[in-house]
Amino acid sequence: MTEPDRIEALIREVGARTLVNDAVRRAFHAVHRHLFIPEVGLAAGPDGDKRVIDREADPQDWVTAVYTDMSIVTQLDDGATDLRKVTGDYTSSASAPSTVADLLRWLDPLPGHRVLEVGTGTGWTAALLSHLVGGHGTVTSIEVDPGVAEQAAKNLAACGIRPHLVVGDGAAGCPGQAPYDRVHVTCGVHTVPYAWVEQCRPGAVIVLPYCPGFGENHGLRLVVMRDGTAQGRFPGFASYMMMPSQREPEDRAARRPEDKRWLTTKVDPRTVAFAPAGADLAIAALTGLTSVSAADHDEDGELFRLWLSDPADPYSWGTVEWRPGADEYEVYQVGDRPLWEQVCDAYFRWVSWGEPGRDQFGMTVTPEGQRVWLGAPDRGLT
Secondary structure, eight states, X not given: OOHHHHHHHHHHHHHTTSOOOHHHHHHHHHSOGGGGSOSEEEEEOTTSOEEEEEXXXXXXXXXXXXXXXXXXXXXXXXXXXXGGGOOSOEEEEEOOHHHHHHHHHHHOOOTTOXXXXXXXXXXXXXXXXXXXXXXXXXXXXXXXXXXXXXXHHHHHHHTTOOOEEEESOXXXXXXXXXXXXXXXXXXXXXXXXXXXXHTEEEEEEEEEEEOOSSSSOEEEEEEEOTTSOEEEEEEEOOOOOBOGGGOOOSOGGGSOGGGEEEEEESSOHHHHHTOOHHHHHHHHHHHOOEEEEEEEEETTEXXXXXXXXXXXXXXXEEEEEEOTTOSSEEEEEESSSOHHHHHHHHHHHHHHTTOOOGGGEEEEEETTEEEEEESSTTOBOO
């Protein structure tokens, strides 16, 4: 199969999941993905399966993975773990093409635009952006990891593409290249840095993966207003690795076990864990809590466990467990905050609103912070 044929096959696969507009189609053809994928990577499919791809050991498998709609993990544990180990925290990747297509479509960069990208990664999206804005546009891309940034610079230079590359914390933006017409964020954030808004001109668009940590994550498209604020809505799904400065602390389960309490609930935890994205947004906004859930087995048999935690308090966390045939479900909690009760209150408040979907919510970002609203910017979640 020729390179153009592989790209067309990839575009057809992506097109079955999301809209690929003409500009993004041309960019995919102009900037070949395989030029930005390392010799060894970790192919991560949508079903959660992952496998090592090695260009030298199996070149056909490598190129098949590269031109399939899946993300390729390029770093584990900030580089501390070899990719061939497979297990570890994903800390850098080449995003799935369908996710890239979504964000670029929401961003809608035009020829001549000045673009800030937060998270250079392999350099592929910086190259796509450079193609989309053309010779009169400029792209500034920031990467926090020096090793990742160095490899991205080599990838881009080998293709004859030279955006302005910066090594540093993307949360601060890059004021020296401002004002921007577009901001493209390729890492998850739960708090939108105001610096991105401040460095944009009125009418600029900021697209980012909003990852508050409760349930499903969300794409967020903001427009910068003339008063220095930004507002917008959640057009769909997007999930990326978290910005390093906004990662949640680890080892909660080892902290202050003497504060534990056992309770019971009649609410099936799966009702919350499997709720639609609109419920996830509402619960995250109303409580500020994060969650993780999984089916499992222990010495008592089958169970489903929902973990809850308070990012603002490392000593506040808990679990809710479902077991087959139970009339009530066990709640285990560490700390003083009634996490499960607050989650249930937020869930049933969302139900009382008519179970609005993700696209009915929006966000406003100001110098003082951010606020999620329902329906219109003047309708806060109360």
